[in-house]
Amino acid sequence: MKLYVTAALVSLIGLADSIYLTVEHVTGRSVRCTIVAGCSEVLSSQYAVVAGVPLALIGAAAYFSVFSLATLATFGYRAAAILLTVLVLTMFLVSLWLIYLQAFVIHAFCQFCLLSAAVTTALTVIVLFARRAARLS
Template sequence: MPPKRIIVALLLAASLIGFVDAAYLTAKHYLGAPPPCGRFGGCETVTTSEYATIAGVPLALLGAVYYLAVFLSVIAYLDTRRPGILRMTAGFTAVGFVASVWFVYLQLFVIKAICPYCMLSAFASTVLFIAGMMALREGEGQIISNP
């Protein structure tokens, strides 16, 4: 098991990376410009597909809210050291991971195109899930002892 502070650092870093990625995709959505994909070429196909929004809300915006919620809940945990906050955060990461698995499935088998930005989000979500589960294993969710 990695040192306790590394788990918190992973949660903070992955949620920040995920937030920046999702915020970028959200901005591109509202600007009406697909993100540049270079030689990968699947960004426009994925980000303009029928699966890119839920009730008119871009998935990227929902992702940005998710990553921000995880980031802020980790900050709240660091401020209060309340294990319940970390357990809640781990629950968020599980939901995010399941959603990411579904979105990767859609890219690979339904849309048949890959968006690297979306895969970065899936990677960030996976790191969050693993770190969240490691946090739960560390003494009922309290991974940094009270000062």
């Protein structure tokens, strides 16, 4: 159960991060370009929007779902634990794709996008451990 508490707490970092990115995107006040190319390239790229919806907003929804499912799993809802695993693994694959885009297509990294990828990776590890613990018990 402690693992699900950790997952819920970690997902809050992702939630805050993606809300920040959504606000940046929606207000159109992208961050300043600095000596090293970065966020403004990524956030103003065509990949930052999926079917008219800012990708960051989808991310915020995903992290909120992770938080909800992890909270429910903490309180013993088994179906939530299974859904959580599926969701987090999907998010992990999406994160890999986004890192690929930043590295090889946009040629610029955005530290807030990388933070999101790090959070998702951490969530993946936690959820996999939680599944293993559940199977063993």
